[in-house]
Structure formats: structure tokens, C-alpha cells
Amino acid sequence: MCGIIGATGDSRALATLLEGLHRLEYRGYDSAGVALVQAGEPMWRRRRAGGNKSLPELAASVDDAPKDARCGIGHNRWATHGGPTEANAHPHVDASGKLALVHNGIIDNYRELTDALPRRGDELTSDTDTEVLAHTIAACMTEHGLGLADAVRSCLQRVHGKFAIGVVHADEPDLIVGARRGSPLICGTSATTGFLASDIPAIHGKADTFFVIDDDRVVEVTPGAVRLTTLHGDEVEPQEREVTWDLEAAEKGGYPDFMLKEIHEQPDAVRDTLLGRIDHGSVMLDQVRLSDDDLRMIDKVFVVACGTSFNAGMVARSAIEHWAKLPVEIEIASEFRYRDPVLGRSSLVVAISQSGETLDTMEAVTFARRQKAPVLTVCNVVDSSLARDADAVLYTHAGPEIGVAATKTHVAQLAALQVLALYLAQVRGTLYPEEAAHLLRDLQKLPEHVAAAVGGAAHIDALAEKYRDVRDVFFIGRGVGYAVALEGALKLKEISYIRAEAYAAGELKHGPIALIEPGTLVVAIATKSRLFDKIVANVQEVKARGASVLALVSEEPDGSVDRRIAELADDVIAVPYSGHELFNPMVDVVPLQLFAYSLAKARGNDVDKPRNLAKTVTVE
Numbered sequence: 001m002c003g004i005i006g007a008t009g010d011s012r013a014l015a016t017l018l019e020g021l022h023r024l025e026y027r028g029y030d031s032a033g034v035a036l037v038q039a040g041e042p043m044w045r046r047r048r049a050g051g052n053k054s055l056p057e058l059a060a061s062v063d064d065a066p067k068d069a070r071c072g073i074g075h076n077r078w079a080t081h082g083g084p085t086e087a088n089a090h091p092h093v094d095a096s097g098k099l100a101l102v103h104n105g106i107i108d109n110y111r112e113l114t115d116a117l118p119r120r121g122d123e124l125t126s127d128t129d130t131e132v133l134a135h136t137i138a139a140c141m142t143e144h145g146l147g148l149a150d151a152v153r154s155c156l157q158r159v160h161g162k163f164a165i166g167v168v169h170a171d172e173p174d175l176i177v178g179a180r181r182g183s184p185l186i187c188g189t190s191a192t193t194g195f196l197a198s199d200i201p202a203i204h205g206k207a208d209t210f211f212v213i214d215d216d217r218v219v220e221v222t223p224g225a226v227r228l229t230t231l232h233g234d235e236v237e238p239q240e241r242e243v244t245w246d247l248e249a250a251e252k253g254g255y256p257d258f259m260l261k262e263i264h265e266q267p268d269a270v271r272d273t274l275l276g277r278i279d280h281g282s283v284m285l286d287q288v289r290l291s292d293d294d295l296r297m298i299d300k301v302f303v304v305a306c307g308t309s310f311n312a313g314m315v316a317r318s319a320i321e322h323w324a325k326l327p328v329e330i331e332i333a334s335e336f337r338y339r340d341p342v343l344g345r346s347s348l349v350v351a352i353s354q355s356g357e358t359l360d361t362m363e364a365v366t367f368a369r370r371q372k373a374p375v376l377t378v379c380n381v382v383d384s385s386l387a388r389d390a391d392a393v394l395y396t397h398a399g400p401e402i403g404v405a406a407t408k409t410h411v412a413q414l415a416a417l418q419v420l421a422l423y424l425a426q427v428r429g430t431l432y433p434e435e436a437a438h439l440l441r442d443l444q445k446l447p448e449h450v451a452a453a454v455g456g457a458a459h460i461d462a463l464a465e466k467y468r469d470v471r472d473v474f475f476i477g478r479g480v481g482y483a484v485a486l487e488g489a490l491k492l493k494e495i496s497y498i499r500a501e502a503y504a505a506g507e508l509k510h511g512p513i514a515l516i517e518p519g520t521l522v523v524a525i526a527t528k529s530r531l532f533d534k535i536v537a538n539v540q541e542v543k544a545r546g547a548s549v550l551a552l553v554s555e556e557p558d559g560s561v562d563r564r565i566a567e568l569a570d571d572v573i574a575v576p577y578s579g580h581e582l583f584n585p586m587v588d589v590v591p592l593q594l595f596a597y598s599l600a601k602a603r604g605n606d607v608d609k610p611r612n613l614a615k616t617v618t619v620e
Contacts, residue, residue, distance in 0.1 A: 003076035006196035009223025017074035020202035029076035031089035035100035036069035039173040042097030047089035075102035082127030092131040094138035098170040103130040105162035194221035211238040259403035267451035269408040272397035281437035288392040303330040305352035308406040312413040314483035319421035334360035337367035354409035356384020442579030453590035464598030476505040477525035488592035495600040505538035518546035528554040529581035
């Protein structure tokens, strides 16, 4: 959610901080601020709380910044504790103004820490849980004569909760101290500069070397160097992190916004995710620290995920049950551990997260590991927290995704999860070799089908204009079409702000059909499947009650579509058939992304930064 940037030894420190915050906008924010270190003097600080206008307003307010400042920290805040006001914006300072701190996460015991302050919190000026950390660290320095790094270590030993922090002090003007627990934080160096950030894009192209910061580690960043320790001061060797994509991959590349660029990158995302994993009719996985014997012992699979990743998990459930003949449960990650699921060594937990830093999913994985269940993570970020904690990792190779609404990471997840399902089937011997080879050939054709879906949707802008004022939209599907309906409804809600709901089509007559009336739009996922006749009947039901129907249908090689659905629907979007209905979602979801995109643009919305949303959810 929130974004952290820090730089030391940088002659253009303020410009670096502002540029880093701009690169972190995709995480979502409602306020922004920077603090620059002035040796021995109170911090120079500016904050603004103007929603998506915060950064431009901040950049316009820095004319009086100290010209010789070479060290500072910055922050984009997405409010979780205390409203989105300037007083609550980061960085926060101590009573002297000589210490400044930025923080992502939530401090659970902030009240206890406040009560323990020398003046019992009288100096606090915000409504946040964060500000108490600045005062607590300052108190450790003054009361015990500690340096900044030692004071941070002492303070954090008393903190309960999740955090990534960056701290600076005027008495140690070249030092930035960072630490994390459950919230992402990385650092980097060039020959003369040190950097701290919540995500690589903030410092990409500036740092030459990047390092991972693990939970309960404290990093001391100085010009050109880093030192990593435990909370108790024991030195730890920093882990260098490989970055394989360039900064250009995080730019718009001529598209009007990141979301459209990333929709068009989906064929490559699927192709790269499949690359090297299919060879002569067999499936191979990377970084699987579980043997085939371990996987043969699995008698149940639990899929945990949130949001778009959960919708991908819905498809994974069907694929694993169908191909590998294993029972699968799927649970929203934020609910998983609270229902006390029965897990053990024979239960495989598949955790799906595009960032690998989603806190709810991380907590679900922590619970699973306590129950001795093996964990396999599907994520898009190398060396993310989930990747490091899992017994096995299946990386999607979608590249960095900047738009808040997930597109290419979703189809890459779908591809990776099909690979996983077929791998489990291969290990368990539940598919005949010739059947598996045929499926893998179809799987390898999917990038071209996705490309056709992206390129063949030119009339979607006209459909969006037709339905731009619609108030209620229902998405319906059967089988894995229901998962596609869920994702289509989610995309429409996220960026167009239209009330959209998804239903398994057979459930219509159990309540939702009461809401169908003239003026309602029903989007029917009616691509080729064994349940096609059922979805046709459901379309007839809603048409009889006055709904307008937009049907997603499979296109035959000759360009025709099934007459039954074409004659019923008011409008049709045709997509190539994937070769197997379980592969359909990778293709079917594309025009629904474009429909949501076009509707949002027609309504004047910012598709890259939808209101109230953030790219990575790092609070529970």
C-alpha cells in the first residue's frame, strides 16, 4: 500500500525522493511527504494530503528546501490508522524535530508504547499509530545515550505488529536506518549513494546493487554501503537480489496508461510463464523444494488468495481436481486461519499473490507452516516474502505490473496454475501420456489465443459507450466460467465504479433473478464448455425479464459463433476457443478487462489509480 523511499549521499536527494514517490504511486496513496536532514538542525519537512494530487502539490511546495541536503526520506501514505490529513501524513518527527520516520504497516501495541513515553504521549500531534515510534526511538537515544541504529533495535524489540520503517536523525546526517516485519522493504547501493525503498521501481536505475531485508532485521544505509543486523545487533550477511527487468518495463511505452499497456503485454506474460516448463510432453517446475515423493503423499490441497488471485485460485481448484484427482478447498486468505482448517503434512497449501507481499496471504502461510503443511507459492516477484517462506515457488514471469487493477499478472497466474495442476497429474500418474501431451500442446498455443483476444476487441469501445450509464451489471457463468465472471465483475467495480456482481448462473433462480429488470445488463460467459446448454437456458431466463445481455462466446475457425446464443444476446464478443474449457479463462478474461477499461475511460476515471485501492495490501 504505502510507499517508502530514502537516499543518502545523493547530491540531488530531494529530486530522488520525489521521483521515487512518483514511481511508487501505483501502490495507492492519499497523502505524501518528504524530510531532508540538516546536520544538527531540525528536519526540513513538507507534507500534503490531497489524494492523488498530493505529489504534485508536494513538488510545488519545496522551493525553500535546503540546497545542500544529501540525505532524506519520503513516503506515500494510504490511510489505515487516522484519516488522510496532513497531520497524519508521513514523515513524522520527534519533539525536537531532529528525528524523522516513515512507516508502512500497523503497530498493534501503539497505546502501550504511548503510555511508556516520558511525557505519556503529550507531544503526539497526529492520530496515527506511527508517530509513537518516532518519539519512542528518540526517547531511547536521549535516555540511554544510544545511537540511532541501537535505538531503533531497542525500540523494535518492544513493538507488536507489522512494519517497514525508515528513520533519519540530524546528529547522524549520513545514516538511514530501516527495519521490517511483515511489510516489504529493500535497500540498494551505488558507488557513492545508499537507498532504502518499499519496492524496487523506486530506486531502479539509481542503485547498482539491491539487497533483501528479512523480517526482524535492521539495516544501516550509508553512502555506498549497507550493514544488516538482527534486532539484537548481531551482524547478518545481506542477501543480494537479482533484478532482471529494466526501468523501461515500468514505463508506459507509448500507451495512454499502464493498464492498457499491461493488457497488451498479456500474450508475452503467458508465453514467458510457460517458457522452459514444458519439454517433450513433460512439465517442469522451478524452485520446487518438494520431491515427487513428497507430492505423492499429498491427499488434499488448500488454495489461499485474495482478490484477483482468489479468482485465479477458483480456476486452479477445478484444474487440480480434474487433472490430478485431488480434493481442493479454496479460501479467502484473510479468513483462512480464523476458521481453524485441519492441516497436516499431507496437505499442500497453494498461496497465490502477485506481489508475494500480501499480508493476509502471508499470515495464512504462517498458520499453515505452524500446522506442518507444505506450502507452494505462486507469485510474480523474485525473493518476495512469500517466495522465501515457501517450500516451493512457481514464479509467473509477467514483469512489473504498475496498474492497480491486475491484468497480466492474473493471466500469468492462470497459466502457472495450469502448469501446477498438470505437474501434479504427472507426478500422480492420473493422465495418460498421450492425453497429457495433447493438453500441453494446447497450453502452448494459448499465447496466440490471448493475442487474438487482445487484438480482436476493437468494437468494445462502442459497447462501452452504449452501456456507459448502466447502473447494475450482473456477470454469470458456469464451471470455470463462474471464476471468469468473478474477475469480470471485480474489474468493472475496481475501475469504473459501477455496481457489478457475479453469480454462478445456476444460482439466479435462488434469489438474484429478483433484481433483473429492464435496464439491467447481464454479461454471460458463454464460451464453449460441457455446460454451454445450461448457460443458454440462464440467458433465456434473464432475457425474459427484460435484461440486456452481452455474451462472451467462442469463435469457430470459420469465424462463426453458436446461433443459439447469438440470437438471444443483444451484443456478442467472440474469442478464440482455447482447446479445453479449463484453459478458457486465460482467453475469456481479456475482453472483460478491456470492457471494464473502456467503460472507466468513457466515465472519465483514472484507470491506473482507482479510488481507495492499492496495488499491494500490506495491512490486515
